[in-house]
Amino acid sequence: MLHIQNLTKIYGTKKAVDDLTLHIQPGEIYGFIGHNGAGKTTTLKAVCGLLQFNEGEITIAGHSIKDEPLECKKLLAYIPDNPDLYTFLSGIKYLNFIADIYAIPKDEREERIHKYSDLFGLTGDLAQPISAYSHGMRQKLALISALIHEPKLLIMDEPFVGLDPAASHQLKELMKDMCRKGASIFFSTHVLEVAEKLCDRVAIIKQGRLVTCGTMEDVKGDSSLEDVFLELEETHA
Secondary structure, three states, X not given: OEEEEEEEEEEOOEEEEEEEXXXXXXXXXXEEEOOOOOOXXXXXHHHOOOOOOOEEEEEEOOEXXXXXXXXXXXXXXXXXXXXXXXXXXXXXXXXXXXHHHOOOOHHHHHHHHHHHHHHOOOHHHOOOEHHHOOHHHHHHHHHHHHHOOOOOEEEEEOOOOOOOHHHHHHHHHHHHHHHHOOOEEEEEOOOHHHHHHHOOEEEEEEOOEEEEEEEHHHHHOOOXXXXXXXXXXXXXX
16 A cells, blocks of 8 residues: 655755655554654655655555655545644534545535544534634544545554543544555554554654564564664664
């Protein structure tokens, strides 16, 4: 589904991402782990076509993000760590705006909006302006807006930050359900316990370079993901 091949992104003299290669298959939940400034967000933005890169290639279902950006963006949804929403709109107007972009028919959008807003406990707040939403409510709205066009690839940057325990549980169940239906999920997180329980595969990045990747069992062995991460951080210091 997602192929990142020899990705390199340079800011000035600094390589934010250095020759990164990762392949995410259909049906996989893939965790992306690293300290602040390791290159995770840069990678995710490059995958989504929000950031140009210096070298390498990124393809989504065989489409190049450089040459066919619209085809790629039809297939994906991206949730940044701090969603930048149109706060002058109400929640429901924002969701309908997103649904218009993806040309979702009226009946389908109403069904999906109702389903996901009920799931995240946001239905009663959809008529309110987004400017009145808390950070957690905005995160939930961003999640709903990402899910209503049923993306084949879901990209998320620290998706559990700001969510209450019930919403975090619902998101984890939705992620599993999406992958059972053949979608792929690529997300960064600092919550290593969640990644360990949820992910099929994981990659650890440090200073823009891939340190290790593989199935969760292969990467952590008999240790915890936290122990492996800390050990790799020290080894590659």
